[in-house]
Amino acid sequence: MARIYWGRGYALEAASQLKQLAQAQGEKRVISIIHPDNIRSRRVARKNGLWFERTRFFAGILYKFLPPTCKEKPGEAS
Secondary structure (H helix, E strand, O other), X not given: OOHHHXXXXXXXXXXXXXXXXXXXXXXXXXOEEEOOOOHHHXXXXXXXXXXXXXXXXXXXXXXXXXXXXXXXXXXXXX
16 A cells, blocks of 8 residues: 555555455454564554464564454563
């Protein structure tokens, strides 16, 4: 997304709609995989009901793994 559109709620709205669509189609678990340095995306995920569970390597890069309703581990700021 172009920087001029950051902070306007578009990412949250898109994430919310995708989560609702997945749930409407019967998905029981929706996750977000976010690069640890991407604080804005981590905030969007939290606002969408996703909480930090653990870090994992994905394509050789360590990412934060955020499934729904998990509580954040102590010391893991989002």
